[in-house]
Amino acid sequence: MRLTTISGLQSEIFVPVTPRPVFTELKKPLSECKVAFITAGGIHKKSQTPFNTSGDFSYRTIEFDTPSSELMVTHGGFDNSDINKDVNAMFPIDRLHELVEEGFIGSLSKETYTFMGGGGNVEKFKNETGPEIARKLKEQGVDIVLCTGGCGTCHRSATIVTRCCEAEGMSCVVIAALPPIARQQGAPRITAPHVPIGSNAGEPNNIPMQTAIIKESLEWVKDCPSYNQTKVLPYEYRHNV
Amino acid sequence: MSITKETLQMHLKDPAIFCCRRQKGLVISEADLEDPALFEDMIEAGLLELSSDGLRIEQVLGSTLTANVEALTPITREVLDKVNDIDEKPEKPEETCIKEKERPTTKTGRGNNMIHIEIGKAKNLEQFSLDIPIAAFEHGDTIKCEEPCGGEIETKKKEAPKTKRVFNTLKKQHIRINEVEIGSETSIKDGRITIDSAITKRAVKEDPLCKSIELDVIYPDKRHVYTDTIMDVCPIATKVEGELGHGVTKVAEGVVFMLTGVDEDGVQIHEFGSSEGYLDEKMYFGHPGCADEKDIIIRCHVVIERLSGMTRPGPFAAHKCQDYIIQAIRDELKKYDGEVIREEICEDVRRPGNPRVVLVKEIMGQGAMHDNVICPTEPCGILGGQKNVDCGNVPIMLTPNQVRDGSIHALTCIGPATKEMTRHYIREPLVEGLAADEEMDLIGVIFVGSPQVNDEKLWVSERLGSLLESLDVDGCIITTEGFGNNHIDFIQHIEQAGKRGIPVVGVSFCAYQGQLVVGNKYATAMVEENMDKGGFENNIAGCSCVTKEVATRAIAMLKNKMSGVEILPAPKKWNNDVINANNKLLGLKETELVESGTLH
Numbered sequence: 025m026r027l028t029t030i031s032g033l034q035s036e037i038f039v040p041v042t043p044r045p046v047f048t049e050l051k052k053p054l055s056e057c058k059v060a061f062i063t064a065g066g067i068h069k070k071s072q073t074p075f076n077t078s079g080d081f082s083y084r085t086i087e088f089d090t091p092s093s094e095l096m097v098t099h100g101g102f103d104n105s106d107i108n109k110d111v112n113a114m115f116p117i118d119r120l121h122e123l124v125e126e127g128f129i130g131s132l133s134k135e136t137y138t139f140m141g142g143g144g145n146v147e148k149f150k151n152e153t154g155p156e157i158a159r160k161l162k163e164q165g166v167d168i169v170l171c172t173g174g175c176g177t178c179h180r181s182a183t184i185v186t187r188c189c190e191a192e193g194m195s196c197v198v199i200a201a202l203p204p205i206a207r208q209q210g211a212p213r214i215t216a217p218h219v220p221i222g223s224n225a226g227e228p229n230n231i232p233m234q235t236a237i238i239k240e241s242l243e244w245v246k247d248c249p250s251y252n253q254t255k256v257l258p259y260e261y262r263h264n265v
Numbered sequence: 266m267s268i269t270k271e272t273l274q275m276h277l278k279d280p281a282i283f284c285c286r287r288q289k290g291l292v293i294s295e296a297d298l299e300d301p302a303l304f305e306d307m308i309e310a311g312l313l314e315l316s317s318d319g320l321r322i323e324q325v326l327g328s329t330l331t332a333n334v335e336a337l338t339p340i341t342r343e344v345l346d347k348v349n350d351i352d353e354k355p356e357k358p359e360e361t362c363i364k365e366k367e368r369p370t371t372k373t374g375r376g377n378n379m380i381h382i383e384i385g386k387a388k389n390l391e392q393f394s395l396d397i398p399i400a401a402f403e404h405g406d407t408i409k410c411e412e413p414c415g416g417e418i419e420t421k422k423k424e425a426p427k428t429k430r431v432f433n434t435l436k437k438q439h440i441r442i443n444e445v446e447i448g449s450e451t452s453i454k455d456g457r458i459t460i461d462s463a464i465t466k467r468a469v470k471e472d473p474l475c476k477s478i479e480l481d482v483i484y485p486d487k488r489h490v491y492t493d494t495i496m497d498v499c500p501i502a503t504k505v506e507g508e509l510g511h512g513v514t515k516v517a518e519g520v521v522f523m524l525t526g527v528d529e530d531g532v533q534i535h536e537f538g539s540s541e542g543y544l545d546e547k548m549y550f551g552h553p554g555c556a557d558e559k560d561i562i563i564r565c566h567v568v569i570e571r572l573s574g575m576t577r578p579g580p581f582a583a584h585k586c587q588d589y590i591i592q593a594i595r596d597e598l599k600k601y602d603g604e605v606i607r608e609e610i611c612e613d614v615r616r617p618g619n620p621r622v623v624l625v626k627e628i629m630g631q632g633a634m635h636d637n638v639i640c641p642t643e644p645c646g647i648l649g650g651q652k653n654v655d656c657g658n659v660p661i662m663l664t665p666n667q668v669r670d671g672s673i674h675a676l677t678c679i680g681p682a683t684k685e686m687t688r689h690y691i692r693e694p695l696v697e698g699l700a701a702d703e704e705m706d707l708i709g710v711i712f713v714g715s716p717q718v719n720d721e722k723l724w725v726s727e728r729l730g731s732l733l734e735s736l737d738v739d740g741c742i743i744t745t746e747g748f749g750n751n752h753i754d755f756i757q758h759i760e761q762a763g764k765r766g767i768p769v770v771g772v773s774f775c776a777y778q779g780q781l782v783v784g785n786k787y788a789t790a791m792v793e794e795n796m797d798k799g800g801f802e803n804n805i806a807g808c809s810c811v812t813k814e815v816a817t818r819a820i821a822m823l824k825n826k827m828s829g830v831e832i833l834p835a836p837k838k839w840n841n842d843v844i845n846a847n848n849k850l851l852g853l854k855e856t857e858l859v860e861s862g863t864l865h
Contacts, residue, residue, distance in 0.1 A: 027620065027704050027824040030850050034833035034843050036818075037775045037791035039784025041306045045286075045336050078538025078680055078802050079778060079863075100536035101749060102717060103632040104575035142537060142749065143680070143778050143802055145864070176750025180782050202719050204753050205782040220717040221631070221750055250286040251336065262718065263632070 043210040045251040046187050050168065050195040054242050057167040059123075060133040062157065062189075064141025064182035065107070065114040065174035065224060066099030074098035075140035081148035083139040083157060088132045092117050101142040101175025102222035106263055110228035114172055119225075119234045128239060133164040141174060141181025149181050154188030162192045168245050169196040170238065172224040179205035186211055195245045199224060199237060203254055213248040215241040218260040227261040267296040276301040277323040280315055281340040291330045293345075298322060299337065302786070309837055313337045324349045430615040433511040435666045437502075437609040439518040440601065445482045445561050451593045453601040458520065458594060460563070468589040472582035476529055476568045480590070483523075483544065483562040493525040493566060494539035495548060495806045496583060496634075497677050498555055499687040502644035502670075503595035510613070510667035514644055515598050518606055520561045521688060522591055526583045529571040534580050536634055537747065538804045540681040547681075548806045549796070549859075554689030555807035565590060577654070580634045584676055588647040595643055611700070613666045619706035620739035620827055624695055625729065627745040627755050628673070628685075630658035630714025636676040639663075639712060644671025645687050652676075658714025658721070660729045665700040668693060668710050680802035682809045683774040683794070685746045689807070694816035695742060695772070702820060708736065713758070715751040722754040730761030740827045742819050744772040744811060748779030748802075756783050763787025768826035772819050774809045776800030776839045790822040790832045793844055796859055800839050803861035814853045818844075821851055 050057070066075050068084040075082070077100030086095070095115065097107040106113045115138065123129050137157045141149070161169060169189045173179035179202045186196045190212040200206040201224045203216040217237050219226060226234040237259055244255045267284050268276070272295070279301035287297055299307075301322075307313035319339030328345040342348055444457040451461040465478040483490060499522040506512035526534035533539040540547045544562075548555050556562050565587045573579030629635035630653050639661060642649030653661070663672050673690040690696075699707040713729050716722055733741060741762050745755040755773060762769035764787065772792045775781055777800030781788075794815050797803040825832055836843060844856050 027828045028821075029825050029828045029830040030821050031830060032833070032850055033818075033822055033825055033847050035789055035791045035822075035835040036793035036844050036847065037771070037773065037781065037788070038835040038837050038839070039788050040781055041303075041309075041312065044312050047286075076538075077535065078804055100538060100575075103577065103635075108572065145778065146780065176752060176782055177748065177779070179750075202750055202753060204719065205750075208783045216719075218718070218720055222717065252285075 040208055042208055042252070043187070046190045046210070047212050047251040048190050048193050048195045050246050052167060054129055054246060055127055056130045058131045058133055058165050059120065059129045059168045059170065059242070060136045060161050060164070060166045061115065061117070061120055061170045062136055062185060063115045063138050063172045063174070064144070064178040064185070065172055066097050066140035066142070067095055067107075067111060067115040067138045068098065069094050070096050077140065077142065079143035079145060080140045081145045081153045083137045083153055085135050086138055087135045088117065088120070090117070099140055099142060099174055101178060103263070104222065106223040106228045112225065112234055113223040113228040114174065114225055116225045116234050116238055119231070119238050122235065123238065129242065133161060133166050135164070136161070139181065139185070141178035143177050144181030144184070146180070146184065149184045154185040157185055158188040158192040158194070161189060161194060166194050168242065169194050170241055171196065171198050173198065173200055173202060173206065173221070174224060175221050176202055176205060180209050182206070183209035183211045197241050197245050197248075199241050207252060207254060210252060212251055213244055214252070214254040215244050215257050216254055217257040220261070220263040223261060223263055226259060230261070233259050233261065268298055268300045270295055272300060273298075273322065278321055280304070280319045281322045281325040282313065282319075283334055283336055283338055283340065285336045286333070287330055288333050289330050293325050293328050293330065293340075307337065315339060316341065318342070320348060321351070323351050428617060430617070431612050432615065433613040433664060433666045435511050435611040435670055436513045437611065437669075438513065438515050438605045439607040439609065440515055440598065441604045441606045442517045442520045442561070445520055445563055447480055447482065451597055453594070453597045453603065456603055458517070458597075460590070460594065464590055464593055468586045471586045471589045474570045474573050474579055474582035475586045476570060478586055479566045481564050483564055485559050485561065488545040490544055492541060492544045492547060492564070493527050494533040494535045494541045495681060496524040496526050496534055496580065497675060497686050498523050498806070499587070499591065499645050499674070500671070500691055501591055501594050501598060502691065503598050504643060505599050509640060509644065509670045509672050510664050514670055517594075517598060519559065520563065521556050522587060523556065523562045523564050524567065524583060524587050525564060526567040526569060526580070528569050528574045528579070532574055534569065534574040534583065536575065537680040538802055540804050540806045547804070549808040552807040552810060552812060553692050553694055554684075554686035554810060575633050577632045577636065580676060581636070584674070585647050592643065592646070611666050611669050613664045615708070616703070616706040619704060621706045621708050621737065622699060622740045622742070622823065623708055623711060623733065623736060623738045624699055625711045625713060625741055625743040625758060627713050627715055627743065627751060627758065628653060629747060629751065630654050631717035631750070634676050635715070637712075638674040638676065640667065640672050641674055645674055645691060646671070647674055650674060653712065653714035656714070658716045658725050660711045660713040660725070660732050662709045662711050664709055665696050665707055668696050673712070680747060681804050681806040682797065682802050683747050683779070685810055686807060689810065694811055694813045695744065695819060698813070698816040698820050699742070704824070708738065715745070715754050717750070719753065723757060726754050726757040726761055729758055730765065733762055733767055734765050738767055740768040740823050742770045742772060742823055746810070748774055749782065752782050756781065756785055756788060759787050760785050768823060770819050770823045770826065772811060772815060776809075778802055780839065789834065790826050791835060792819045792822065793839070795839070796856060797863060798858040798860045799863055801861070801863040803859065803863040805859060805861060808859060814848060814856065817851055817853055818847050
């Protein structure tokens, strides 16, 4: 059979290249570190303007003493029911306070910043939102930044902002439900629990699992030998939608 | 990314570059080196700078590092204990293109029922080889492989009778509808659909999550009306003979249902963006998933329980209750002997001897609205179907006729512009294009869900790979709707085909906002669906999806790939000029972008 062919056709979609390495070695014990947690998963205070679910490069300021009951999610990229049950499934604020009490980490920053990374505008996150969040965290003396993605493009936005923080001299890890994206987009360090998007920080209301994911991610910040390395975490949760 | 021993052998004379940071004392092996095939991209992206002091791979293997070296840094003498002595006799400079007069040296041979074609060297084409099953030449046809230097390979085989085998015939009767009204009984008479106004009270009882339903009729000249977010566009079609995919189906022509919805708090039932606003501005009329310019729209507006919009049961309740209403009209349509304005004969055919191709449609499977009902009893219906999420998102094969007979009811998700609504599938341009193409043998359409867990994405993709292998296809086109996490499995599907040597074309919305988050070396023939000026998900329902033009470009690329005709690599940024250059080559109209002003 003769196939009609046409010379000169060009592929229309490019494949991404992993960007330049960025890596800040952690030089303090975890118990002396000031930690911040950022998320691209669309978490905000109930009193704040919700995110635009089809793309939004703005961010919200969350004081770390905000009760978790005052937080909610606005995100279109995944089933929200897990976060509706327990916001710690994406933004484990209660677990972080417990880790400070336990002495596992030194302290938390006064405030942190959250965004909705779904469909995130790459240039805006790279050149505006990311550097601004990084600067504000650095000004508070933050040593370690933990970050959860959310959906697919959230992982891209999460990684871009995390890279900005790393470049400002903080040591960061992306807790990734979709590790291939965090890797390709150039996350400095990656931990990968076996969780669905929408419960990136562990099963809702499963306190031991959420604590273990954060602790092992913090340890990976300390132990990760070089840029863009992934540690698979042995925690599995399936969300039966 | 390190390289394998196999890759190493191909690149001994290429620059030696560390893939990752390496520490003093390391004995260098292939595991430490970056793949030279990526250098061009990396240089372009500013990640890599080659140095004239840099050593070649063959010079550094087995040497020990005397200092720490960062990733993507050329390896030089200064950091090594020794440099392998390689016979340095000057190499003949490599020709990059054969001269105009020169013909590429080609050889063809047969073995294992394959025809093997190998081209020693041609412009922009080196060490090219192609294996084509002998079955592809059974009818005395000619396969012609064009390439930029004008080389041509013609293989003739003995004459054999061409037999087209028809499996299923489906007759779609399009029945004219001129008028729709809400009245006191449900009926169809003289081209007029009347819907009993009380039906909404019965429909609402179909699901406890559904709180209220309103129906109204929007004529084409009255579209400047406010609408809540458009969840779906659904045709009215019904079986009058046979089952999905064969027999006779009646389709109401000139009218469609449009499902809109909010929850009890007034929150739009939407996921990745919503399309509430003036209807005339919020739908791309005429696109496959949308209402056509002259269609009457029956709007079914549903209110569901608060906070159930982003969970799986909530939006499904809205679809289910609407389907109750549509079924009442289907029952009338079955009895109605109105004017048939168009009769479409669809055939499931096998064209032995033509390249066997399959269309793979990745559909959403992450839950909430990321779900679809497959093979309901009635075309585009709900009842009797199974949801792909419940089926574990595994690949499911349908015949082209089944797809064209409304086997997919989309519980539509993701962004309005990039989702494929129920109407899309009953007239999918790629299904139509491949089924009608007499050069191809479309063996089926595979639907594969996109799960929300990374491990499951890979698992599902591997199942697809095995299926493609056992179907022994000569080529495939893989599409996806939306963008983001589903691109992980989409790209993985492309790899599953590519690594088995199956020519593959990918089709997706990517542009600016949806640019691929992952990639691999097999994604070299890719077709863009975007029609937004800024390259964004612009919340105009059905704007950036598979159109006839997208389908034509994809099919042309597949034929090129199957014939070994080069497809030029994509530029490193989305550029609509590339798309229009392809359109021009294929005699298609320009892809005109919509100025939506979207910038988020």
